[in-house]
Amino acid sequence: MTADSIPTVVPTVTLNSGTEIPQLGFGVFRVDPAETTRIVTDALEVGYRHIDTAAIYGNETGVGEALASSGIPRNELFVTTKLWNDRQTDAEAAFDESLDKLGLDYVDLYLIHWPTPQRGTFVQAWKSLETIAASGRAKAIGVSNFLVPHLERLLAETDVVPAVNQIELHPTHQQPDVTAFAREHGIHIEAWGPLGQGKYPLFELPEVTGPAEAHGKTPAQVVIRWHLQSGNIVFPKSNRRERMAENFDVFDFELTGAEVAAITSLEREGRVSAHPNEVN
Secondary structure (H helix, E strand, O other): OOHHHOOOOOOEEEOOOOOEEEOEOEEOOOOOHHHHHHHHHHHHHHOOOEEEOOHHHOOHHHHHHHHHHHOOOHHHOEEEEEEOHHHOOOHHHHHHHHHHHHOOOOEOEEEEOOOOOOOOOHHHHHHHHHHHHHHOOEOOEEEEOOOHHHHHHHHHHOOOOOOEEEEEOEOOEOOHHHHHHHHHOOOEEEEEOOOHHHOOOHHHOHHHHHHHHHHOOOHHHHHHHHHHHOOOEEOOOOOOHHHHHHHHOOOOOOOOHHHHHHHHOOOOOOOOOOOHHHOO
């Protein structure tokens, strides 16, 4: 990548709804509601325009306050929130509550947070999301933590193909069966926990440290770059402004094909968080 080809803005991905989503965003999972406005304000000032929250995080109000005070035009922002498990039979009301907390007229993406297979209600919830999308209050709709059997049932019993599937994805847990199914059906993959949540020594592995040394970057920047070059939509989180800026500074270098392949070779089904069949 030459200096004059380095993008000055975050690249976008076009979803099956026609909506464009910034490929790099900022997540607020486990961000203290009392600190959310400050932290999201910092992220927006660093340059992020894609914010990912959820009803269960309890910080939609803080996200909304930061967006409102930023002065950034609404059409330059991309906002995602998610439907929590116990509201799958009441999705439209739950969505209205989220919209009110965010202080928005619409969200860019609304997701079913977990399939909750023991409840057996995700198809009902999805039909409500289809109604929400048809009203224009969500520009795109998708799912999170869905495995192939969940996706197969959804596609068989409903009309709209999810725009995204947001899943745990990092170098040791890449869910190749889920990502292959998604590619076949025009579903984009969003990676949560993209840096492994600090639950294994990812940043000490030679497949990561080697490229970091070669490109003069941190291991975290290398892993984020691997996600981007692999086609994932990714949104690392941090409470520290300097780390937000570091995570955003990933557009002035490019991993070689061999470096990408080496990181991809780390796959070992190393899930570090809950299994989707166990969250109900």
